[in-house]
Amino acid sequence: MKWSFPIARLFGTQVRIHVTFFLLLAWVGISAYSAGGAEMTFFAILFVLSLFLCVLLHEFGHALAAKGYGINTPDITLLPIGGVARLERMPREPRHELVVAIAGPMVNVVIAAILLLILRVSTPILEISFEFNSFSGFLVNLMRVNVLLVLFNLVPAFPMDGGRVLRAFLAMKFSYARATTIAAVIGQSLAFVGGFLGFVLPAPLLIFIAFFVFLAAGAEASAARTEEALSGVKVADAMMTRFQVLQVGDKIERAVDFLLEGSQTDFPVVDSQDKVVGMVLRNDLMSALREYGEEGVVREAISDCHLTVKANEPLPETLQVLNQSKCRTVPVISGEDESLVGLLSLENVGELLMIKSALDSHDRRGKGHPFLESGESLLHR
Template identity: 50%
Template sequence: MGWSFNIGKIGGTVLRVHVTFFLLLVWIWFMHYQIGGSAAAWEGVAFILAVFACVVLHEFGHALAARRYGIRTPDITLLPIGGLARLERMPEEPMQELVIAIAGPLVNVIIAALIIFALGGSAGIEQMIQVEDPRADFLVRLAGVNIFLVLFNLIPAFPMDGGRVLRALLAIRLSWARATQIAANIGQGLAFLFGFLGLLYNPLLIFIAIFVYLAASAEAQNAQIRSVANSVLAGDVMVRKFATLDRSATVGEAIDLLLATTQNEFPVVDGNGHLEGLITRNDMMRVLKDAGPDAPAASAMRTGLPAVHRRQSLTEGVRLMQEAQAPAVAVLDSHDRLVGLITHETIGEMIMVRAAMPEGFRFKRRTGRSRQDRS
């Protein structure tokens, strides 16, 4: 996620903090300073840091549950409204997602129970709901926040954990795409409710509403891509006609191709058609600014581009693209020669074509193959 900073790595998972989180700390400091002076301000900051420590543990609950099914968590990002654990891939079975989704809130239940036990069970509901009052007991408020995190995250709507629980339960009977769409629709409806309440009571709810709506929409789109990708091959949707660059080309020559075509990504291939790397438009601009048009295009080249065979499922290409956060996936033939590219644009176009097709029509696979393709 952009505008985030690495603050460490735990168990192979990078922990990031979004820049807006620091703005939250400043806002909390001033709000508490107005209530009780400098001491209250710093206690308020410490309380927020303690809350987000609980959020981190919540996200690592998801990560540990996902690891049980062989799913890595590349990074966790802290935002002003909570945490976001990015899984390398989606769970394959509904029950797997159910376990992963419920693991986070379960961590908060354990934290709240431990705090209440440490306080001798003396924390009352009236005290725990005074979260914004710096005069209330620190640990009591922290227990209250953890209980709130459980209740909030179990709301049955995306992107909350409850939405994933709902999808997992629906996916036992319905298709994955249909189950996701139902949970996403509930999430978007909830976003409108948050936005309305934000106009009346707390502007922070408007920010939460925007995040919930966008996250729910993105989840629905990802499920749609997954559903379509399962039914087609990589060769069905790859770009077949594209310009390539030789390793000896200069950045100036790459710029000429950029202006002469509609491409934003250019493969670099050797004399036998084997892929050596990829140069994107942004890479060109960066090297052009730093070294000028005579610099070798290879200095802007990205290596290690994910690749799939053209007869593999598109699902594998989408998974590799998401895991590597790559701008494209190379499509190869049986001799490892580059025969096509899959980009975010081609996947988006495929989704639009599917949506525009009359009901009952299916996406037809390309069966005609040239002599070069028969491999």
């Protein structure tokens, strides 16, 4: 995520923090100092850091549960509004998704239970305070926030965990796409009610959350419909097969010529054995051109994205990987000798979806079509 930087790596997952998090700390510190001086500032900042530690543990609950099903989590990013665990993909087995979705809130349940136990052991019930600048008050408020995190995350609406829990239960009876659509409609209905209440109360934060939930639910449903539309489609059905290729030792001038000659903006690079070594993207080409000039070598312009996909891989799974990566165009290699056979980009997938939608409309009028039945791609060019 842009404007974030790594602070640690745990269990194979990189922990990142967004720069706006420090703006939150600064705001909390200034507000606390104005209200109660240095002591209040210390406890307020300590509370925020403890809260985000709980959020981080929540996200690792998801990550470790997913790891149990062979799904890695490349990174977790901490933002002022919470944490985001970027899983490679969500489990398609409903029971697996249920476990992954519920794991995060269960971590907060455990944290709240531990804090309650510490309170019971360390402080007589009549001496418990709710002030931040006391030991018992600190624990009480941290426990309350963890309970609120559980309740908020279990609201049955995307992108909260409750939306995924609801979809997992629905997917035990319906198709994945149908389950997602139903869960999204429920989530958007709750968002509409929340937004209405936000205007009535008024509560600007509730309006913001409702708007965010409404958009997220729609995006989740759209992604599920896309995945269903691409069911059974291979990478080979969407890839480009007419494109220019650069040799790793070519001069940058050759890449510039290719760029000006046609509409291709990203170029695969191969070595002397015709094996893929990377991609030269337009932005990287411009950077190399400024630094080395036209006499520079193509290897100096190769992108740091080294992803390749195989032609016989399912397109939906490949699309998930492509969306999670920083690569906008990737080389497609054969499954046998790993030779370069095509290029795949999100634009290709979008074109395939448009063609499929048009042909499906044609088919509904009773004319039929042999879409992809022969194994030939309609997008080969």
